[in-house]
Amino acid sequence: MSISRRTVLAGAAAAAAAPALHISGAEAAAPMKGAQAPGFYRFKIGDFEITALNDGQVNREINATLFPNAPLDEVTRLMEAQFMPTKPAVSPFNTLIVNTGSKLVLIDSGFNNNGAPTTGLMAANMAAAGIQPTEIDTVLISHFHPDHINGLRSKEGNLVYPNAEIIVPTGDVAHYLDDARMAAAPEGARPAFMVARRVFGPNFKDIKQAEWGKEWANGITGIRSDGHTPGHTSFVVSSGTKTLLVVGDASNDPRIFARMPDWHLGFDLDRAQAVTTRKRLLDMAAADRMQTTFYHAAFPATGFIAKSGTGYEWTPVSFSSVI
Amino acid sequence: MSISRRTVLAGAAAAAAAPALHISGAEAAAPMKGAQAPGFYRFKIGDFEITALNDGQVNREINATLFPNAPLDEVTRLMEAQFMPTKPAVSPFNTLIVNTGSKLVLIDSGFNNNGAPTTGLMAANMAAAGIQPTEIDTVLISHFHPDHINGLRSKEGNLVYPNAEIIVPTGDVAHYLDDARMAAAPEGARPAFMVARRVFGPNFKDIKQAEWGKEWANGITGIRSDGHTPGHTSFVVSSGTKTLLVVGDASNDPRIFARMPDWHLGFDLDRAQAVTTRKRLLDMAAADRMQTTFYHAAFPATGFIAKSGTGYEWTPVSFSSVI
Numbered sequence: 001m002s003i004s005r006r007t008v009l010a011g012a013a014a015a016a017a018a019p020a021l022h023i024s025g026a027e028a029a030a031p032m033k034g035a036q037a038p039g040f041y042r043f044k045i046g047d048f049e050i051t052a053l054n055d056g057q058v059n060r061e062i063n064a065t066l067f068p069n070a071p072l073d074e075v076t077r078l079m080e081a082q083f084m085p086t087k088p089a090v091s092p093f094n095t096l097i098v099n100t101g102s103k104l105v106l107i108d109s110g111f112n113n114n115g116a117p118t119t120g121l122m123a124a125n126m127a128a129a130g131i132q133p134t135e136i137d138t139v140l141i142s143h144f145h146p147d148h149i150n151g152l153r154s155k156e157g158n159l160v161y162p163n164a165e166i167i168v169p170t171g172d173v174a175h176y177l178d179d180a181r182m183a184a185a186p187e188g189a190r191p192a193f194m195v196a197r198r199v200f201g202p203n204f205k206d207i208k209q210a211e212w213g214k215e216w217a218n219g220i221t222g223i224r225s226d227g228h229t230p231g232h233t234s235f236v237v238s239s240g241t242k243t244l245l246v247v248g249d250a251s252n253d254p255r256i257f258a259r260m261p262d263w264h265l266g267f268d269l270d271r272a273q274a275v276t277t278r279k280r281l282l283d284m285a286a287a288d289r290m291q292t293t294f295y296h297a298a299f300p301a302t303g304f305i306a307k308s309g310t311g312y313e314w315t316p317v318s319f320s321s322v323i
Numbered sequence: 324m325s326i327s328r329r330t331v332l333a334g335a336a337a338a339a340a341a342p343a344l345h346i347s348g349a350e351a352a353a354p355m356k357g358a359q360a361p362g363f364y365r366f367k368i369g370d371f372e373i374t375a376l377n378d379g380q381v382n383r384e385i386n387a388t389l390f391p392n393a394p395l396d397e398v399t400r401l402m403e404a405q406f407m408p409t410k411p412a413v414s415p416f417n418t419l420i421v422n423t424g425s426k427l428v429l430i431d432s433g434f435n436n437n438g439a440p441t442t443g444l445m446a447a448n449m450a451a452a453g454i455q456p457t458e459i460d461t462v463l464i465s466h467f468h469p470d471h472i473n474g475l476r477s478k479e480g481n482l483v484y485p486n487a488e489i490i491v492p493t494g495d496v497a498h499y500l501d502d503a504r505m506a507a508a509p510e511g512a513r514p515a516f517m518v519a520r521r522v523f524g525p526n527f528k529d530i531k532q533a534e535w536g537k538e539w540a541n542g543i544t545g546i547r548s549d550g551h552t553p554g555h556t557s558f559v560v561s562s563g564t565k566t567l568l569v570v571g572d573a574s575n576d577p578r579i580f581a582r583m584p585d586w587h588l589g590f591d592l593d594r595a596q597a598v599t600t601r602k603r604l605l606d607m608a609a610a611d612r613m614q615t616t617f618y619h620a621a622f623p624a625t626g627f628i629a630k631s632g633t634g635y636e637w638t639p640v641s642f643s644s645v646i
Contacts, residue, residue, distance in 0.1 A: 030427040030458050032372045033365065036644050037452070040360045049355045056644050083612070083627040083638045090643065104353040118645055129360070135353045289406070298641040304406040315406045316639065318621040320413065321359050321379050321444055 038128030039121060041300035042323045045291065046239025048219065049099040049323070051129050054299040055110030055151070056119035059088035068271070070263040075256070082255050091253070093147050094301035095122060096246070096293060097129075098220065098237055103137040105217045107235060107246055108295065109151030112160050114195075122151060123160075136161040138217050142248035143229040144172040145267070146195040148295070153199045167216050168200075170209045171231020189269075225250040225281060227274030228267065234281060244302075245285050245292045251278045252296045254305065254314035258282055261311055282312045291317070361451030362444060364623035365646045368614065369562025371542065372422040372646070374452050377622040378433030378474070379442035382411035391594070393586040398579070405578050414576070416470050417624035418445060419569070419616060420452075421543065421560055426460040428540045430558060430569055431618065432474030435483050437518075445474060446483075459484040461540050465571035466552040467495040468590070469518040471618070476522045490539050491523075493532045494554020512592075548573040548604060550597030551590065557604060567625075568608050568615045574601045575619045577628065577637035581605055584634055605635045614640070 039054025060066060067075050079086050098105045110122040126133065139161055142148055151160055175181055176196040185193060200207065210216045212224040212233060225234040228249045235246040251257040252265050261278050268274035285292045285305040293302040303316035362377025383389060390398050402409050421428045433445040449456065462484055465471055477483055498504055499519040508516060523530065533539045535547040535556060548557040551572045558569035574580040575588050584601050591597035608615045608628040616625040626639040 029425045030422055030454070030460075032422055032424075033374070033453055034372070034646065036365050036646050037361055037363045039642070039644055042356065042359050049357070051356070054642070054644055081629070083629075084641055090641065092642070092644070099353055099355055101355075102352045121644055130356055131353070137353075299644070300642070306404070306406075318407055318413065319362070319377070319415070319623070321362055321377055321415070321622070322441055323357065323359050 039125045039299050040129040041302070041319070042129075043291075043302065043317065043320070044242075044323055045098075045237055045244045046242040047101060048237060048239040050237070050244065050302075051097045051099070051131065052293065052300040052302055053095045053097065053110075053122050053125045053129065054301075055093040055095060055125075055147075056115075056121040057090050057092040058116050058118060060091050062086060062089050066266045068264045068266055070260065075263075078256060078259060084255060091296055092299055092301070093119060094293070094295055094297065094299050096302075097126075097131060097136070098217075100218050100220075100239070103218060104131070104135050105138045105140060105220060106136045106161065106164070107140045107220075108142055108148040108248070109139060109160065111147060112151035112153070113155045114150040115147070119147075120151070133161050134163055136164045139164045139166045140216050140220065140222070140233075140235065141166065141168040141172075142234065142246075142295070143169060143232040144176040144196045145192055145229065145249065148249075149199050150195055165208060167208045167210050169222065169231035169233040170211055171226065171233075172196075172229050173209055173231070175230045225277045227270045227272075227277040228265075229269055232277075243288070243290050245281065245290050247281055247285075247292060247294045249295055250274070250281050251294060254292075254294050254297055254303075254312070258305060258312040258314050259308075283307075286312060362448045362622050363452040364625070364642070365452075366614075366625065366640065366643070367565075367646060368421075368560055368567045369565040370424060371560065371562040373560070373567065373625075374420045374422070374454065375616065375623040375625055376418045376420065376433075376445050376448045376452065377624075378416040378418060378448075378470075379438075379444040380413050380415040381439050381441060383414050385409060385412050389589045391587045391589055393583065398586075401579060401582060407578060414619055415622055415624070416442060417616070417618055417620065417622050419625075420449075420454060420459070421540075423541050423543075423562070426541060427454070427458050428461045428463060428543060429459050429484065429487070430463045430543075431465055431471040431571070432462060432483065434470060435474035435476070436478045437473040438470065442470075443474070456484050457486055459487045462487045462489045463539050463543065463545070463556075463558065464489065464491040464495075465557065465569075465618070466492060466555040467499040467519045468515055468552065468572065471572075472522050473518055488531060490531045490533050492545065492554035492556040493534055494549060494556075495519075495552050496532055496554070498553045548600045550593050550595075550600040551588075552592055555600075566611070566613050568604065568613050570604055570608075570615060570617045572618050573597070573604050574617060577617050577620055577626075577635070581628060581635040581637050582631075606630075609635060 041052045043050050076086050095108045095110050111119040113120050182193040216222045219238050221236045222233040225232050234248050234250050237244040264271040282305050286307045292305050306313045364375045366373050385398055399409050418431045418433050434442040436443050505516040539545045542561050544559045545556040548555050557571050557573050560567040587594040605628050609630045615628050629636045
């Protein structure tokens with residue numbers, strides 16, 4: 001103890017004798033930064049390099065429009081038990097880019113500047129990740145809801161990924177670009193039809209439709225996951241022995257809809273089919289302990305699914321500083 | 324359907340007529356980036372702005388040195404059930420900076436350039452977060468283990484935070500700077516004593532010792548959490564009605580040691596006391612649903628603790644793009 005005190009005091013004395021440093025600003029209060037870190041996260045699937053991207057978030061009220069068949073107090077309890085914000089709830093948006101070695105493939109496009117002020121962060125996050133929109137070779141679209149397609153075209157009408165081939169699900173073309181279906185849709189469903197027209201209507205470089213069960217890009221297979229929309233497509237990304245299941249919106253936030261897969265989401269067009277699809281995909285993820293991503297999970301929105309009781313448990317990946 | 328097809332085909336035709344864009348590199352394969360996103364994450368506790376920082380990670384073998392009283396197959400099973408890497412296991416290092424409005428307070432210092440090549444990322448992550456080492460006003464040290472103090476002084480001998488007041492726990496000064504204790508320590512415990520001398524020995528600007536139960540900096544109280552080391556100190560950061568509990572090493576990765584709080588960690592010096600301390604802190608976090616950070620949790624290493632069976636359950640925070 002005497003030695004320790006001596007050591008410390010000797011250090012302090014020596015420091016007092018040393019020339020003082022005067023660095024400008026060192027004595028001023030440091031300003032608050034008020035901004036979040038860039039929302040991108042990298043991981044590998046075999047030889048593919050994946051960059052998960054956050055496109056921001058919106059607040060949502062927990063109500064019967066969003067949760068048509070779940071007791072709302074149970075929804076709130078489940079969320080609170082997982083320390084999720086509930087007043088309001090927060091719904092995030094997350095896309096990803098797959099570098100297959102030959103192509104840069106973006107899955108879903110976010111909002112660009114067509115959404116709420118707390119959305120459209122993808123452009124900044126891509127830039128932070130060192131990827132330019134002009135480098136994107138292919139965009140795969142899971143379905144035609146606005147938060148997935150709006151980002152293909154800016155509010156000013158410009159193509160955001162001018163060099164990309166855009167590949168979309170046949171089933172959603174048939175639904176969302178059909179004027180008779182738009183006319184028949186309830187008022188609340190109208191905006192999605194309008195956005196599909198805004199995005200896909202004008203001169204569009206390279207629209208291509210694709211079917212379930214086919215490879216949409218090298219190593220990326222589109223698989224059936226209808227219910228949320230008629231053409232909703234999930235993706236299996238495979239390289240070497242590794243596989244990533246890109247669920248999209250076949251399940252919204254897995255902390256809610258994997259835990260309680262029978263709960264309906266207001267945005268699911270065919271709710272019974274959505275439940276069937278959700279369970280099929282979650283079973284697939286759990287059986288193979290497959291890495292999985294969800295569009296509306298908390299960023300980086302990638303992790304793992306395990307069976308648990310009558311539902312499934314979601315475990316986000318452990319952040320790794322080594323990729 | 325005819326309308327949809329017509330719309331899409333019309334778009335493609337118009338695009339074909341439009342002048343082609345030739346952007347250099349657009350047809351080349353995009354290079355893999357091979358690097359992770361900056362490891363910082365921002366959140367508020369009342370009026371305080373917190374920046375969590377990652378200092379990298381090391382691989383560890385699951386063995387009886389690390390887990391002296393736990394059946395190793397149970398350790399592995401528990402980790403696998405949570406999709407944690409086990410071959411090898413990964414141990415991350417995370418510090419944080421509290422901006423109290425008047426002071427920039429760093430809690431623990433990481434490795435700087437004194438550790439394994441996969442550590443010492445804090446400097447780059449601080450820079451990415453827009454914070455300069457010269458701006459740090461105060462460094463609080465939880466305990467004298469190398470991964471917490473090495474970063475105060477670079478391998479070349481320079482002070483990394485030249486304008487900071489350094490505040491350390493009295494109990495660890497008494498232990499780690501006492502030559503008799505160093506002489507009595509087993510060979511494996513020697514490096515910690517040597518590092519304490521390397522860091523604190525030479526002329527050190529402003530060493531200050533502090534006690535448990537006192538405010539170490541404005542709004543930040545050091546609280547007793549011995550066992551891991553004799554002077555180990557956790558911190559309660561309070562602003563307005565909000566509180567953050569900075570556990571430090573009173574529990575290593577909460578996915579293991581909150582779940583199984585009776586398991587010993589090889590690095591805990593007084594293992595029985597470490598268990599008592601761990602349960603007291605976890606009880607405190609759970610009772611008040613207090614936001615909590617752990618030095619060795621997966622980045623951003625902040626979340627919440629709830630009682631669950633004979634142990635506790637860890638829930639990481641939901642990433643928020645809005646702070």
